[in-house]
Amino acid sequence: MLEIKNVTKKFGDKTALEDLSFSIPDGSVFGLIGSNGSGKSTLLRIISGVFKPDGGSVEIDGECTFENPSAKEKIFFISDYPYFYNNSTVESLVNFYKVLYPTWNDEKFRRLCGMFPIGTKDRIVNMSKGMQRQAALMIALSVCPKYILLDEIFDGLDPVVRQLIKKLIMELVSENNTTVIIASHNLRELEDVCDHIGLIHKGGIVMEKDLDEAKLGIHRVQAVFDNELEEDVLNSLNVVNIKRQGRMMLLTIRGDGQAIEDTLRSQKPVYMEMLPLTLEEVFISEMEAVGYDINNILE
Amino acid sequence: MTLTTSSNNKNFTKLLKWAFLRNKSIMIIFSVIMAVGIIINLYILTRLSVNYDKPGFEKTCGNIGYFSIILAQTLSILFSIASVSQTFSFLHNKRSTDMFGAIPATRSTLYFSHLLGGAASIALPFIAGSLIICLASCRSFEFVLLNFLAILFGLISIAAVYSFSSLIAYCCGTARDMGLITFAANAIYIGVLAISWTVVTLMIPGLDFESILYAPVLTLFCPMGFAYFLDIYYYGGQTAAFVVTIIWSVLFTAAAVLLGNIAAKTRRMETAQNEFNIKWVPVVIKVGMSVLIGGFAGLITATSFASGFSTMYVFTFWYILAGFAAFIILHLIFSKGIKGKFLSSLFAYIGTTAAAIILLFVMSTGAGIDTYIPMQSNISSVTFGEQNYTYSEPENIQTVTEIHKIITDGLKKESGNQYYIGSSTNQGQWTREIDESDYDKYSTILNTPFNFRYNKNFGFTTTRNYNINLYNLSFYDSQRMTELLLKLYNSDEYKKQNKAFLFSETSHSEDSVQLAYYEYNGRLTYDYEYYNGTEDYTASDTVELKKDRAFLDGLYAALREDILADPDFFYENTNRYYYGTYRYFGDYFLNLSVYSSAGNTDTGTYDDYLYDVSPSRNLVLSVNLTKNYPRTIAYLEANGYKINNEKLSKGSLL
Numbered sequence A: 001m002l003e004i005k006n007v008t009k010k011f012g013d014k015t016a017l018e019d020l021s022f023s024i025p026d027g028s029v030f031g032l033i034g035s036n037g038s039g040k041s042t043l044l045r046i047i048s049g050v051f052k053p054d055g056g057s058v059e060i061d062g063e064c065t066f067e068n069p070s071a072k073e074k075i076f077f078i079s080d081y082p083y084f085y086n087n088s089t090v091e092s093l094v095n096f097y098k099v100l101y102p103t104w105n106d107e108k109f110r111r112l113c114g115m116f117p118i119g120t121k122d123r124i125v126n127m128s129k130g131m132q133r134q135a136a137l138m139i140a141l142s143v144c145p146k147y148i149l150l151d152e153i154f155d156g157l158d159p160v161v162r163q164l165i166k167k168l169i170m171e172l173v174s175e176n177n178t179t180v181i182i183a184s185h186n187l188r189e190l191e192d193v194c195d196h197i198g199l200i201h202k203g204g205i206v207m208e209k210d211l212d213e214a215k216l217g218i219h220r221v222q223a224v225f226d227n228e229l230e231e232d233v234l235n236s237l238n239v240v241n242i243k244r245q246g247r248m249m250l251l252t253i254r255g256d257g258q259a260i261e262d263t264l265r266s267q268k269p270v271y272m273e274m275l276p277l278t279l280e281e282v283f284i285s286e287m288e289a290v291g292y293d294i295n296n297i298l299e
Numbered sequence B: 001m002t003l004t005t006s007s008n009n010k011n012f013t014k015l016l017k018w019a020f021l022r023n024k025s026i027m028i029i030f031s032v033i034m035a036v037g038i039i040i041n042l043y044i045l046t047r048l049s050v051n052y053d054k055p056g057f058e059k060t061c062g063n064i065g066y067f068s069i070i071l072a073q074t075l076s077i078l079f080s081i082a083s084v085s086q087t088f089s090f091l092h093n094k095r096s097t098d099m100f101g102a103i104p105a106t107r108s109t110l111y112f113s114h115l116l117g118g119a120a121s122i123a124l125p126f127i128a129g130s131l132i133i134c135l136a137s138c139r140s141f142e143f144v145l146l147n148f149l150a151i152l153f154g155l156i157s158i159a160a161v162y163s164f165s166s167l168i169a170y171c172c173g174t175a176r177d178m179g180l181i182t183f184a185a186n187a188i189y190i191g192v193l194a195i196s197w198t199v200v201t202l203m204i205p206g207l208d209f210e211s212i213l214y215a216p217v218l219t220l221f222c223p224m225g226f227a228y229f230l231d232i233y234y235y236g237g238q239t240a241a242f243v244v245t246i247i248w249s250v251l252f253t254a255a256a257v258l259l260g261n262i263a264a265k266t267r268r269m270e271t272a273q274n275e276f277n278i279k280w281v282p283v284v285i286k287v288g289m290s291v292l293i294g295g296f297a298g299l300i301t302a303t304s305f306a307s308g309f310s311t312m313y314v315f316t317f318w319y320i321l322a323g324f325a326a327f328i329i330l331h332l333i334f335s336k337g338i339k340g341k342f343l344s345s346l347f348a349y350i351g352t353t354a355a356a357i358i359l360l361f362v363m364s365t366g367a368g369i370d371t372y373i374p375m376q377s378n379i380s381s382v383t384f385g386e387q388n389y390t391y392s393e394p395e396n397i398q399t400v401t402e403i404h405k406i407i408t409d410g411l412k413k414e415s416g417n418q419y420y421i422g423s424s425t426n427q428g429q430w431t432r433e434i435d436e437s438d439y440d441k442y443s444t445i446l447n448t449p450f451n452f453r454y455n456k457n458f459g460f461t462t463t464r465n466y467n468i469n470l471y472n473l474s475f476y477d478s479q480r481m482t483e484l485l486l487k488l489y490n491s492d493e494y495k496k497q498n499k500a501f502l503f504s505e506t507s508h509s510e511d512s513v514q515l516a517y518y519e520y521n522g523r524l525t526y527d528y529e530y531y532n533g534t535e536d537y538t539a540s541d542t543v544e545l546k547k548d549r550a551f552l553d554g555l556y557a558a559l560r561e562d563i564l565a566d567p568d569f570f571y572e573n574t575n576r577y578y579y580g581t582y583r584y585f586g587d588y589f590l591n592l593s594v595y596s597s598a599g600n601t602d603t604g605t606y607d608d609y610l611y612d613v614s615p616s617r618n619l620v621l622s623v624n625l626t627k628n629y630p631r632t633i634a635y636l637e638a639n640g641y642k643i644n645n646e647k648l649s650k651g652s653l654l
Helices: A040-048 A090-100 A106-115 A129-143 A159-176 A187-193 A211-216 A231-236 A257-265 A279-289 A294-298 B002-022 B024-051 B057-087 B094-102 B107-137 B141-171 B175-203 B209-213 B223-235 B239-266 B280-305 B310-335 B342-363 B394-415 B436-441 B478-489 B492-498 B549-565 B569-573 B581-585 B608-613 B630-638
Strands: A002-011 A014-024 A029-034 A055-060 A075-078 A147-151 A179-183 A196-201 A204-210 A218-225 A238-245 A248-254 A269-275 B379-384 B389-391 B450-456 B461-466 B512-520 B537-544 B588-596 B618-625
Touching: A002 A040, A014 A040, A014 A055, A014 A196, A014 A204, A029 A040, A029 A159, A029 A187, A029 A279, A040 A075, A040 A147, A040 A179, A040 B094, A075 A129, A075 B094, A090 A129, A090 B002, A106 A129, A106 A159, A129 A147, A129 A159, A159 A179, A159 A187, A179 A187, A187 A279, A196 A279, A204 A211, A204 A279, A218 A257, A218 A279, A231 A257, A238 A279, A248 A279, A257 A269, B002 B057, B002 B107, B024 B057, B024 B107, B057 B107, B057 B141, B057 B175, B057 B223, B107 B141, B107 B239, B141 B175, B141 B223, B141 B239, B175 B209, B175 B223, B175 B280, B175 B342, B209 B461, B223 B239, B280 B310, B280 B342, B310 B342, B379 B394, B389 B394, B389 B492, B394 B450, B394 B461, B394 B478, B478 B569, B492 B549, B492 B569, B549 B630, B569 B618, B618 B630
Parallel strands: A029 A179, A029 A196, A075 A147, A147 A179
Antiparallel strands: A002 A014, A002 A055, A196 A204, A218 A248, A218 A269, A238 A248, B379 B389, B379 B450, B450 B461, B512 B537, B512 B588, B588 B618
């Protein structure tokens, strides 16, 4: 269990994270999403022990991660731009990490070498951005950590490798009960792999729940009514957004799907359909709710 | 717990190796330069080896080795800073900060492993190269010890520079700032000290560079200078300064390591590629640089455009103006605009500037430094005056302190308790035209260098060098001064040092022993203002004495007795151009000279090195025999050498 307890982090006068609290159960794949500069990468750095929080703490299995090697042995962090020294090769990284992490698995590494098209003796800095990420991921997966933190891991990867990575992540979770935390703006990929979602905005948690629950908690309804919907009906629903196209209304409503459908059908719509929401739409809807939408930005 | 400890140790070892290998390129460059140095060293030694049977060979080779190692010390210091920049680069790059911050090791483990691994990458080539130089160069224990100590000093310096630079690395956000601040911190300290000391020496008479050279304060915050100062202090026999610097360098290194560990634990990793982790570091550098620039501007303007006490005001004005301008410019550079810690920096600058100005005006009173003479009980010996001989007899020490007091009393009287920039070199009242009769009478004073070097208990040293002319005989007690100087110059200690050949315990080796009359040739070549470079006496009737060992030992024994009993030794046996030779000796005097190819003309002692440099014979003893040398005269006559009593000097001048 990874517990984030009242974590606050400030960079000078700016507050990157403010009193952030939530927990991630073991064996889950947690998608950390949020606007640019919301504090996703900062949170990953705090979890991995790179940054010291100004307040609160991060605990894994009851142990604080900061300055605690025994806790950090269970965590592997791949940052948004993995760092490699000029003369690093995959082989030299293996030599470095296999001593530092007691859970290192040589057999797994050999298997991964067969999967990724990367020469273990080649200088990593000469590789493409995508291949560098693959190299970092090979190391991370071979460590077999209990917690793996991936920052923008899908960036620069081709669709096939993205699929491979998602498969390997799922395999790691099923084999090791590893907890995976992925911070990304690529919500389409997250939707495939994540079972939990955390939405951060301006250093605070906007939403943290099971992905399905998140999706089920917000609904889009396309409907045509003979008459304008009464104010009372709209007020009885937790409407996040209304868009009109002629008589066609597109409503984004938070709440129980069945109750929403019942309420709207009671208004005798000419046409009504409950549309499924993608994670991206959930994200946009949730962000609109906290005032982060394109109209506000354009204003 | 055991598992964790074992894992930590394993990680420490791994990181240490990693840090060591990270410096591979620097280590290779350093080793190649060391190897080139070794080849040059061996080439020079091979060229010199044709003189292997000469007595100076050992010393020459030993010194070549010693100075080669001092050169290696310089290289090791520069490479240490480059290595720190490389080793701790993970602190100055956001991406590598992520990598190293996330690995399962405490920040202390990271710090110590990188510190040791990085320092070892410089220390090992230094030790290996220096040992080869030492083994190739040194042929005597004395030089092996000297070279080994130079290696030790180099290692002390590497440790101090490495730990200090590492501390700075943790305080800075970028490698550029780290390098700049490491150099600036050392340079600012020495620079501020140099400017301050120059101002003080220009104000208070007697102080000069030598007065501070042996003060360990020089090395206080200058780790880059530790090795050099240890070399200087050990080579110069400055025991106290040496011991204090050794202790301080160890304490400094320990403190830097301790503070480095604290900085490592508390570092805000987000400062990588960004700002200073410790906010007061740039403040110190800004204030230090401003004080340095202000002080320099003040010093130049005060000495160029002012005189008298107004130099103090000119200095203060430019010190504030140039210093403040420098402060603003530096703040703009560091902060990229007027923002951030401007006010706190400004207060620090104002406070430092105000303190410096107050100190300047306190120093204008002399602050007790102008009249300071060590207490006799604290003085183990004193080096002073003619020939810079050293005196350790209490009576002689008292004589020297009394001479010193006459000087300080006179200076105090002249300054009127108010010194200013330039007052130490402007003792106008001490100088005046002097007539010839006074010159003869006071030639002892007028030709004595008033340089005092007190060797105090526990190896401490106090020096005062007065660059003044004491021509105004009425301005001080010149009669008493002459008495004291003659008392000192006729003391046994003076005589024994002046005729070191006779009084040293080494066995003698003479090429030639000559007895000659010197006859006045009618040209009085010296008076106090004129010397035409010609001899006023011509040697005649030169006799080569037999070089029989027993005879010469007897001659030397008689000479020793006569010299110690000679009340006019100083006039008879010092530089005759200075002390009115003709007026003292008249038309003739008898001289005994000993020449040795293994001797030192200046000191009368043997010096192996000279044999190598100048294998020609050197004058090692010259004694003018007067009626004050009855035992020697009698001994020579008893051994068959007829002495013409008519040609012995009259033996009195004054």
